[in-house]
Amino acid sequence: FSTIGAASGLNFVNGGTTSVSSVGTDGINLVTFANTATNVAAVGGATAISIISFSTTTGTISETDILFNPATSFSTTGSATEQDVESVALHEGGHSVGQNHSPHTHATMFPFGAAGRTNLRTLSEDDRAGLRTLYPGATGALFGTVTGLVQRSPTQPVFGAHVALQNAITGQATTGGVTFADGTFTIEGVLPGVYNVYVEPLDGPFPAGSLGGGIWNSANFDTTFRTTVVGGTATPLVIGVTLGATKNVGVITVGGPAPTLNVTAAGLSNSPNGFSSLGGISAPLTPPYTQFFVVAGPGLNTLPDSAFSLDGPFCSITGASTFSGISGSVGFKLFPISVDAATPPGGYTVRVQNAGEVAFMTGVIDVLPAAIPLPYTQPYLVACNGSTGPVTLSANGVPAIGNGAFSLTASGTQGGQLGYLFISLLPDSLTLFTGCRIGVDLTNLVFPFPGLTFALSAASTTLPTPIPNDPGLAGVDLFVQFIAADPGAAPFGIGVSNGVAVHLQ
Known part of the structure; x- marks a missing residue:
């Protein structure tokens, strides 16, 4: 909670322990691991959940309970076979103060995780921007806002599109937003800087249904348009976001036939001939890194090597694919990659581009701080x-x-x-x-x-x-x-x- 407080300005008070062990609307902000019938029924198969009571008129949160699944093993040491309790607590703590899930795979608020993942103990820039949006306080003037409209045509706005901002200098995936039913979007709490913008459907690895309730009726999301880079992939538009100002990028028109490219999973490997893990979550590493990276999605194994790249000047694919095939029902390719020792920490995006179509897996390489930062x-x-x-x-x-x-x-x-x-x-x-x-x-x-x-x-x-x-x-x-x-x-x-x-x- 101190991490959330530092990013939001909220002040959390440790209320000590209580004899209450089960979640409920009782005026107690409870954190519990207790194996009670009420808790087991509430948590189901989830690793943990947050139960929030709030006013639908004012948005004021009156109570929040965080429930860790009593059937799940948790660890404080980064055990490879157990869930990291601090990472899970930070994710649920975000929910407890009003944050929704994030489509950025390296974000703490991404809806999926894995055992042993301690990198999510650190908030991503997207997580921090979300907290600044909810609780701007006195810092609002230190950040900017990006707005715009996504449509197929003037009479057909796009609901539920992910609008991503990517640092135009470093290539870092920074923050983003999702379009409302009228196609408009507002991304607040943006660090001043220069950004490229792209719009993608929520068709995986972040499924449309991962945005929770309220106005986000995912059944009505448009997920059949093709990913669009504002300004085009060859010369993408670079926007400047300045202190306390709003940058309107105007109308972004998307369309085309249904997408054929989709990056749904990725992972790291120390072997050119195989991999031990492949998932729809980010792959954390510490620079410098010169091993292997696997990219997966329907039919990706049939694409030429030239279709694959890593965004930004610090991360690159350094050679031909060394291993490819089918894993489950999706195709994959394994490449040697290099992540420079001076790479700034943050999420970096894999891009697949072929026959005029492009797809991204946003922030999939989660670069951790280097032991010795370099100029x-x-x-x-x-x-x-x-x-x-x-x-x-x-x-x-x-x-x-x-x-x-x-x-x-x-x-x-x-x-x-x-x-x-x-x-x-x-x-x-x-x-x-x-x-x-x-x-x-x-x-x-x-x-x-x-x-x-x-x-x-x-x-x-x-x-x-x-x-x-x-x-x-x-x-x-x-x-x-x-x-x-x-x-x-x-x-x-x-x-x-x-x-x-x-x-x-």
Whole structure:
């Protein structure tokens, strides 16, 4: 409960023990493992359940009981044959304060789990966003909101579609939402950042019926449209979410024949010729990782290897499939993969794309924090053209604390002109003109506008940016972009670079 409190601002009070052992509407917020007839009847075959009493008018929760199945073995040590009690308690604790299930497979609020899984003791970003939405308190202005409409046509809104936000720099699955009956969606509590957006049907591994009750009548969900990446798979739209603001992505039109691609299960393996586990849940690992990853779904074993990929710059499939076939009723393929040592923790998504169709398993690779966090740089957005081509920005060296030799290089610059380096605490994706975007949040600049000024050289210019020897900077993320004066460039006489994310450690 302290984990939920830290993410939501709620204050939980330990009320001690009670002689009451069975769940019921009695004014007691009970946590029980007791093997009573009432509890056995209530829990059925579930690992655990939450029973919540609340007002349908105000939403106020008046009582909540958490019941652990007395027939299930639980462990506090991560035993591979027992359910992890802390992970289960955190999931049920989320329900007890009003959270629904999440379609993100690495989320604590994903409806399914497995024995020995301790990674779910840590809330995913989707879990935290859900708590911030329910209990915004004084932190609401620190986060953003994404809205929009999903439809097949102007007269046919899509109910029950999963709208996912994916970090456009790292590839992390962050958060998402589900469309209402009128096709609209509102995703609140979103960390400021830049995101790609895709819409997928709830056709597994998160089944439509996993959203609990109320307005979510899953019998009316539309699960027969094809997954759609906003902006297209080749050049996906990048949206910027800023502090306290709402970003409307507009109308997203989906359709097509019923989907033929569906990723329903995945797993890790230390062998190129087999695997011991395959399920519709996330696969946790600690970077660096260079073993094998199995992807499964109807007919996936018949697809070419080129159809499979991992999203983001840190995780990749590194070679041809080493093993494929049928497991149960679904096809599978096993691939060698690499997860870089500097990979930020979070969920990473597998993508299957073939013959113009795409499918995802959102957040299926759950990357845990590395033993020693590492610095990294990562370009994002597309460089805009100056008079002689794009102005690109790249990093030289590693942004380690105290690295006085760290620098950036701006290429495509014009000699005799001035350039301006903008360094911000937050990224953005703001249209400057057609095909050109501002990639830094100009309201959170480290140095006042117009940033750091440099005299430009012809073709390329080195921009010294030494990293101070200050341990307090460890873990800080900076976002940089360069604007170069270029009198021959249309339409404003400037060249605008791509952005570069700089993670200090």
